[in-house]
Amino acid sequence: MALRKTAGYLWNPISLIGLILAVAGTGLIIAFLAMEMITGFDHPYIGLLTYFAFPGMLIFGLLLVPVGAWQVRQRRRSEDEDIPPYPRMDFNDPHKRRLFIFFSLATIIFVLIVSVASILGFHFTESTTFCGELCHTVMEPEHTAWKNSPHAKVKCVECHVGPGAQWFVKAKISGLRQVWAVLAHTYPTPIETPIENLRPARDTCEHCHWPEKFYAGRQKVFYHYAPNKENTPRETNLLINIGGTPKSPNAHGIHWHIGTEVYYIARDRKRLDIPYITVKQKDGTFVEYMSTEKPITKDEIAKSKKRLMDCTDCHNRPTHIYKSPGQEMDEHIVSGLIDPSLPFIKKLGVEILEKPYKTKEEAMTAIGAKLPEYYAKNFPEVAKSKAAGINQAVDQIKDIYSRNFFPEMKVSWNTYPNHIGHFYTPGCFRCHDGKHKTASGKVISKDCNLCHTVIGQKQENIPAGKDVKEFVHPVDIGDEIMKTNCSDCHMAGDEDVPGGGKH
Numbered sequence: 194m195a196l197r198k199t200a201g202y203l204w205n206p207i208s209l210i211g212l213i214l215a216v217a218g219t220g221l222i223i224a225f226l227a228m229e230m231i232t233g234f235d236h237p238y239i240g241l242l243t244y245f246a247f248p249g250m251l252i253f254g255l256l257l258v259p260v261g262a263w264q265v266r267q268r269r270r271s272e273d274e275d276i277p278p279y280p281r282m283d284f285n286d287p288h289k290r291r292l293f294i295f296f297s298l299a300t301i302i303f304v305l306i307v308s309v310a311s312i313l314g315f316h317f318t319e320s321t322t323f324c325g326e327l328c329h330t331v332m333e334p335e336h337t338a339w340k341n342s343p344h345a346k347v348k349c350v351e352c353h354v355g356p357g358a359q360w361f362v363k364a365k366i367s368g369l370r371q372v373w374a375v376l377a378h379t380y381p382t383p384i385e386t387p388i389e390n391l392r393p394a395r396d397t398c399e400h401c402h403w404p405e406k407f408y409a410g411r412q413k414v415f416y417h418y419a420p421n422k423e424n425t426p427r428e429t430n431l432l433i434n435i436g437g438t439p440k441s442p443n444a445h446g447i448h449w450h451i452g453t454e455v456y457y458i459a460r461d462r463k464r465l466d467i468p469y470i471t472v473k474q475k476d477g478t479f480v481e482y483m484s485t486e487k488p489i490t491k492d493e494i495a496k497s498k499k500r501l502m503d504c505t506d507c508h509n510r511p512t513h514i515y516k517s518p519g520q521e522m523d524e525h526i527v528s529g530l531i532d533p534s535l536p537f538i539k540k541l542g543v544e545i546l547e548k549p550y551k552t553k554e555e556a557m558t559a560i561g562a563k564l565p566e567y568y569a570k571n572f573p574e575v576a577k578s579k580a581a582g583i584n585q586a587v588d589q590i591k592d593i594y595s596r597n598f599f600p601e602m603k604v605s606w607n608t609y610p611n612h613i614g615h616f617y618t619p620g621c622f623r624c625h626d627g628k629h630k631t632a633s634g635k636v637i638s639k640d641c642n643l644c645h646t647v648i649g650q651k652q653e654n655i656p657a658g659k660d661v662k663e664f665v666h667p668v669d670i671g672d673e674i675m676k677t678n679c680s681d682c683h684m685a686g687d688e689d690v691p692g693g694g695k696h
């Protein structure tokens with residue numbers, strides 16, 4: 194009987210297990226895809242199952258089927274010599290015809306399901322869920338910061354991979370290595386930065402930002418509150434001279450560095466210590482600036498790698514932005530989330546956040562206890578009349594902690610210096626400190642009006658209504674304002690002191 198003989202090939206334990214696996218895999222893929230579509234529930238582990246585990250099961254099952262059939266054939270060949278090695282394809286036999294149609298349809302459906310799963314699987318590996326949430330602890334700092342940044346709608350791969358096949362392959366290979374590092378727990382804490390193989394920024398950033406079209410200027414108000422009982426407000430209103438590249442109409446300003454070839458040598462991994470800068474002139478010659486404080490030898494210059502400045506030399510934290518306790522407290526007070534009528538709230542919040550905590554739980558308990566305790570002891574009448582405000586401040590400060598401190602990864606707000614300004618970290622003053630000179634004495638300017646102009650300022654030491662043209666420091670520090678970098682006083686600690694940083 195033809196029917197029994199052909200079907201008989203599949204009638205063995207291995208092929209049957211294979212068939213069951215294949216059918217179950219298919220069913221599960223369809224069920225999970227349907228569930229995701231209907232409920233909108235999206236979880237990294239579900240993604241792993243739907244796009245990798247179940248299709249794997251389906252393919253493995255289908256591979257088992259011929260393995261079993263081959264074994265049966267071997268057995269039959271030895272028993273019964275006249276069975277041909279392959280089934281005879283005679284389409285006049287209605288059974289063979291049906292069998293053929295069945296297999297053709299099954300193949301088409303199989304190919305369809307596997308293609309849909311692999312396309313979706315590809316999208317899944319490109320998603321922020323995959324990059325940012327799957328290895329939750331490892332990527333928590335970067336993912337959390339990204340979620341609250343101007344780039345929250347830009348996917349990880351748009352900056353970390355960018356377009357083009359070559360970088361795609363590189364990224365998938367390094368991605369495999371990273372998955373292994375997570376499984377084997379060999380990743381560094383904190384994860385080191387800058388990433389050696391980060392794609393040159395001009396390939397990625399410029400896909401969305403077009404340097405020739407930068408705004409000429411941008412107005413920005415910096416709000417602060419004094420660490421006193423009244424939390425006295427201080428405001429600096431600056432016009433930041435962004436400017437375009439040398440090719441654009443508004444060629445002068447901060448973005449002059451883009452489109453001009455500026456090369457530099459950094460002595461440290463974080464690129465904070467820059468002893469040497471060289472700028473290509475229009476005539477093709479170079480002008481070299483050298484640090485007068487930490488001089489560099491000719492030999493060192495010849496040996497060191499010179500880096501061409503790009504977007505990430507200033508915007509190194511365009512999305513993984515962590516903020517100091519001081520800045521967070523200031524922003525929460527100005528936006529009304531923390532009540533400024535609570536005595537010393539600015540100072541207190543900063544102090545509580547700066548204390549080193551071993552775990553997030555320890556921090557949450559301490560924040561929840563210390564603030565109410567302080568007011569109950571020092572300002573009992575405030576503790577009673579403003580209980581709601583104090584509780585809200587506790588919640589906000591906990592939230593600030595969870596966005597800027599990640600004890601599991603040994604990351605806190607100042608682990609990765611942000612180069613965009615010069616207040617908490619040297620930033621622009623790595624070169625613009627007035628101490629980098631050419632042989633003929635030309636300096637890279639530290640002029641306070643080179644990059645921004647003061648539109649206005651309010652502060653306890655400025656008479657109300659006075660028109661301010663130059664920045665007035667809240668306490669008189671004499672000529673230190675020009676001689677010392679702001680960050681030397683304003684960043685108390687470094688990464689070894691979690692939360693270090695005074696203001």
Ligand code: HEC
Pocket residue numbers: 321324325332335336339344347348349350351352353384385386387388391505508509510511512513609
């Ligand atoms: C707007 C562009 C951009 C996006 C979007 C982006 N990154 Fe980054 N990322 C960077 C840059 C630039 C650096 C290098 C930082 C430095 O040199 O200080 C970086 C660094 C990192 C690092 C190294 C550690 C660190 O904090 O410096 C990790 C890990 C990382 N990104 C993960 C992610 C993940 C996960 C996502 C998506 C949730 C993501 N990135 C989205 C630009 C981006």
Ligand code: HEC
Pocket residue numbers: 343344347348351352394397398399400401402504505508511
């Ligand atoms: C996929 C598109 C995309 C890519 C790639 C991208 N950005 Fe953006 N960027 C945006 C969008 C969208 C905004 C928000 C625009 C707005 O707020 O007006 C933004 C905002 C910014 C801002 C202004 C932030 C602020 O404070 O308002 C800066 C600076 C910036 N990006 C720098 C970068 C840098 C540096 C890179 C490369 C590492 C980069 N971007 C890559 C889309 C992108």
Ligand code: HEC
Pocket residue numbers: 394395398399402403404406407408411413433435447448450451502503504505506507508613
């Ligand atoms: C020399 C340092 C430096 C370099 C290099 C640099 N920027 Fe900027 N950029 C700044 C500063 C400073 C601001 C103003 C920041 C602020 O408002 O706080 C700014 C503002 C911006 C803004 C927001 C304002 C606007 O015009 O939309 C974008 C977007 C931006 N930069 C993108 C880029 C991109 C893309 C590159 C690389 C092609 C780049 N920048 C290179 C320093 C730099």
Ligand code: HEC
Pocket residue numbers: 434444445446447448449450455456457467470472482502506507612613614620621622623624625636637638643644
């Ligand atoms: C790696 C060194 C380096 C860093 C970092 C750096 N600059 Fe510069 N910058 C230079 C050099 C060199 C010049 C050219 C000096 C000259 O020719 O007088 C310059 C010139 C400028 C100019 C004048 C451009 C013009 O219109 O002629 C501005 C504005 C400026 N920088 C802003 C910034 C800002 C803002 C930052 C930080 C976000 C910054 N720079 C970081 C090296 C640097």
Ligand code: HEC
Pocket residue numbers: 413415416429433613614615616621622625638639640641642643644645664674675
């Ligand atoms: C090379 C460019 C450059 C020079 C020179 C420079 N600044 Fe700035 N400054 C910046 C940039 C860029 C920011 C904005 C950073 C940001 O957006 O967070 C800034 C921000 C500031 C702020 C606001 C900081 C805050 O968080 O409240 C003050 C105040 C300030 N600068 C004062 C000065 C004074 C005083 C000088 C002269 C000693 C000076 N700057 C010289 C680039 C410069």
Ligand code: HEC
Pocket residue numbers: 417418419420427519616666667668670673674677678679680681682683696
């Ligand atoms: C010699 C040390 C020193 C230097 C250098 C220094 N500061 Fe300060 N700064 C202080 C002290 C001390 C305070 C007062 C603390 C307070 O009352 O908040 C302060 C307060 C401030 C505040 C108010 C902060 C807040 O949260 O209320 C700003 C803004 C500020 N400084 C800007 C700068 C800038 C910009 C520079 C660099 C151009 C700079 N400072 C350089 C010591 C310094």
